[in-house]
Amino acid sequence: MNKATFQVYLREANFREFFITEMGWNNYGGQAALPPIAVEDTEYQFTTIAERNGFQILVCEADAIPSASLCRHIDTKLRRSANDYIAIYVLRNTEHHLWVAPVRQVEKRNIVTIEYETAAQADFLFSKIADLSFDLDEHTTIVDVKQRIQQTFAINSEKITKDFYAGFKREHDAFVKFIVGIDDEITDLKANRNKQWYASVMLNRLMFCYFIQKKGFLDGNVNYLRNKLEWCQQKRGENQFFKSFYKGFLVQLFQDGLNAPRHEREFEQVYGKIPYLNGGMFDQHQIERDYQDIDIDDAAFERLFDFFDKWRWHLDTRISASGKDINPDVLGYIFEQYINDRAQMGAYYTKEDITEYIGRNCILPFLLDKVAGNTPKAFTSKGEVWTKLQQSGHRYIFDAVKQGYSDDWQALIPEHIALGLDTTQPHLLERRKDWNTRTPEPFALPTEIWRETIERLQRCEDILGKISHGEIHEVNDFITYNLNIRRFTQDLLEQTDDHLLVAHFYHALQQVTILDPTCGSGAFLFAALNILEPLYETCISRMEEFNQKNPHLFKEELAEIAQKYRSNIQYFIYKSIILRNLYGVDIMAEAVEIAKLRLFLKMVAVVEADRRAPNLGLDPLPDIDFNIRCGNTLVGYASEKEVLDDSTYSDFFTGNEFKKKMEVEMTKVAKVYEHFRRIQLSQHEDMAEFKEAKEELHTRLSTFTEQLNQQMFSRQLGGEEFKQEEYEAYLASHQPFHWFAEYYQIIHGNGGFDVIIGNPPYVEYSKVKKFYTLENYTTLACGNLYAFVIERSFVLGKKYLGYIVPSASIATPRMKQLSSFMLSHGGLWSSIWDERPSKLFDGVDQQLAIHILYLDEVKKYYITQMRHWSASARDTLFNSINYQVYLRSDILTGVCPKVGSLLEMSIIRKISQADTLFSVVYDPNSGTLIYYKNAGGRYWRQVKSYPTYFNSQKGQSSSTELAFSVQSKYKALVVCALSSSMFYLYWRVISNCRHLTSREFDVFRIPSVLKESKEIKSLHQRFEKSLEANKKRTTTVNKSTGETTQDFYYLKLSKRIIDEIDKVLAKHYDFTEEELDFIINYDIKYRMGDELNEN
Secondary structure, three states, X not given: OOHHHHHHHHHHOOHHHHHHHHOOOEOOOOOOEOOOEEEOOEEEOOEEEEEEOOEEEEEEEEOOOOOHHHHHHHHHHHOOOOOOEEEEEEEOOOOOEEEEEEEEEOOEEEEEEEEEOOHHHOHHHHHHHHHXXXXXXXXXXXXXXXXXXXXXOOOOHHHHHHHHHHHHHHHHHHXXXXXXXXXXXXXXXXXXXXXXXXXXXXXXXXXXXXHHHOOOOOOOOOOHHHHHHHHHHHHHHOOOOOOOHHHHHHHHHHHHHHOOOOXXXXXXXXXXXXXXXEXXXXXXXXXXXXXXXXXXXXXXXHHHHHHHOOOEEOOOOEOOOOOOEEOOHHHHHHHHHHHOOHHHHOOOOOOHHHHHHHHHHHHHHHHHHHHHHHOXXXXXXXXXXXXXXXXXXXXXXXXXXXXXXXXXXXXXXXHHHHOOOOOOOOOHHHHOOOOOOEOOOOOOOOOOEHHHHHHHHHHHHHHHHHHHOOOOOOOOHHHHOOOOHHHHHHHHHHHOOXXXXXXXXXXXXXXXXXXXXXXXXXXXXXHHHHHHHHHHHHHHHHHHHHHHHOOOOOHHHHHHHHHOOOOOHHHHHHHHHHHHHEEEEEOOHHHHHHHHHHHHHHHXXXXXXXXXXXXXXXXXXXXXXXXXXXXXXXXXXXXXXXXXXXXXXXXXXXXXXXXXXXXXXXXXXXHHHHHHHHHHHOOOOOHHHHHHHHHHHHHHHHHHHHHHHHHHHHHHHOOOOOOHHHHHHHHHHHOEOOHHHHOHHHHOOOOOEEEEEEOOOOOEHHHHOOOOXXXXXXXXXXXXXXXXXXXXXXXHEEEEEEEEEEOHHHHOHHHHHHHHHHHOOEEEEEEEEOOOOOOOOOOOOOOEEEEEEEEOOOOOEEEEEEEOOOHHHHHHOHHHOOOEEEOHHHOEOOEOOOOOOHHHHHHHHHHOOOXXXXXXXXXXXXXXXXXXXXXXXXXXXXXXXXXOOEEEOXXXXXXXXXXXXXXXXXXXXXXXXXXXXXXXXXXXHHOOOOOOXXXXXXXXXXXXXXXXXXXXXXXXXXXXXXXXXXXXXXXXXXXXXXXXXXXEOOHHHHHHHHHHHHHHHHHHHOOOHHHHHHHHOOOHHHHHHXXXXXX
């Protein structure tokens, strides 16, 4: 189809013929007209004009093109009739169209739009048409069509964000040079901490203004800042303006305009009509209070606006041909990557797929648990909830697991692959000889080989059986079997006829408290918001439906909603979530500022400017200074008990007196906080009362925390003289944060936060000791801040915890106190992630673990193997997690067993039951040495009976090759056993997967009967001969080490001999043929690489 034909179809709005005749879609056989949808006093009538495998193309004529936020609201109702669709809104009697496609962005349903005012302006849409078209004989499924639409409307936000960041970094550096009045005597600008911080503050404010000016909130002018800069310069040229743009305009705009509830006529004559934002973002900043003579040259803004104007600023998700569309997500990335160099502090940018996985598996189980407590009948084994799941088929199994699955999948896979399915018949290895070949479509996930595909399809079948037989009937089973708990919860709320279930769920939503104790720029808080938002929407929509049928139902809830929002229902939802549900703390003030800024932009995004409405139709932003706080999570009193323990340490009577005083003070603080919160939630118009309440709360809290600070400092002094300057230095370095005071109503009244999620800093305690010291942590010997944060969470939290931390947390003896701590408090699900060939954090070589903890008396433990994965598999990564149950008795050397199946666990247990501990082979006097590499060789462990050739010009020796002495009769067995795939598997399960140490040797067991086996001795000789035949001697030159010559061994070229070794060992460990097949092919795709399918 050429462009001219395409434009004719658009001008005539002849979309039916366009899709069916030109693009290969099908006529729709059902009722074409969908039920009308009423949103905000407007009715929308959709008609289905084409379909493909159930995916619908809808057209709706409208008197006005809906905004992005309105499209989202429409979608919440439309998806009940058409879950998968493209909707085309047509402005009556014009060529102005808006194409809307709901897409999945990390499990969150989002709206992507393409808009054009005339057919001639639709070139970008034309470039997408080929991707939306199908051949007449093309066979597709609904999954295929959804993937096609997803890819067509996908936004490469990561690339756009990185491109923006590259320029932003240059502009930030340039902007700093123009600032005067902040420690100007520090000529090294990078060392001028406050000047750098203020540059960040200004750029954050200006980016916020760029976003809202595009929505028309700054005097209806989408180029407000640029035009006002030029106006100031023009007036200066006419001798009517004598200050810089910063001093003469911006400061007043921020503090007297956006931060003031009322504007005089004289003010509006200069600044125009602008809204009062509240929220504290444009309050006088601490730096502005400390430095009274700040100024910034106009040239700084000219340059910055030149850069900003190259981009298309949106508060929604849209795509255009420019590739320059940015939304507020860019702010989090900028902060984490640049502004505060958090990577040096062990803090890394956490991608959405990680925050989504942790968030959904902590927040939704908590909510369902809470509702189950109030409506137990619905959660009985025969109740509505579990009956719904039992009858759902594979709906709640992720696509990544059921890719290629059907009831007859075993009959559909190639015959030579199906030969290996029966494990009861002999010659299994021979029958599975093709299982390491690449799986073709439609069965494959990215990079899969048949061995992985079969395991996944069998797992899918097993889970389906458990669902259909009603074996899944606990909330936490959604975590264990990695089911789509978001879709299930959404379906349950949308389809239930039980108004009480909806009521209890809505009340649970309003009350759930979610904390990130090291929140950074708010990545986990945003994940929580994205999880809660559609649930609020659905509950409100269902309450309206129930109320229409019975006006007595939900009368109070709907009245409350009607009273509390001016802008729209979406704004009310975001405001409710941000004020009621989200809490964060970070040691860096800059982080707290960014987190608030991002949350504010999320709210402004759903409001359209209305010049006729009060405050341009925008409800003032909530003040979340008491939700998102700055302080040291690890220093301060977390509970009332900690305060009392400290106060009675030296004097019992003083302690009792302090307790009474503390209870009085906290009662006052709690009352003031509730008053302040009530004003916020009730959309109070009296700003004087609001500010008075905030000031009283701040004063009360400050007074009380000062008392706590002094007590804590006095405790540190141990009886020495109190000195004010030392006390102030202590506060600056330790930044105490007293949880039970700052969040008294949650810690005392609620028993703690319901859900705690986050990515704590991975920093050695020794590095921060010069700044602050810690006491009374059980995990102090672990020596890393992330261990202390997790331990503190057990004091702060009451039900679900979710963290991403280094895998060392459960994979090294050093972290034994932490792993024991986690294992002792209830359920633990741990997924383990390797750093090769791809890694979870960009640019960071870090093996990681995601821990989901359920605080309960019943102890259950689940884990995955240390998982390798390729970049192309990232999209399916978290949806294909496979947990395996284990016991505390399976823990060896203080390391939780990283296994991925019952078969693997059986192998490990059989190794542990062999008759001889490896330690018996040692003989320090024998002179028979075994040489091994304790590091390097990621997929192979190099062990042999002679040293590696290594010759250094400067006389150095290899730092990674070590040796130990053995009895000579064990030499062949030791080399063979430690070189086997069996030992590689064992090492991966019980080690840190980086180093080979004596710990792994000491718990390894061998069958002593093989110590003088002729077969083993022959294999030993052949193995080492093969190593020599395939080695390469390499010379390198390095500035520090000089010229070095050494041998490199390529063990994968000796894999056939290693397989023979494993076959001999298998007989004596009593492995089944299926277990032997697993051992020989363990990690095979990554160990063999390109040689996997070579002869």
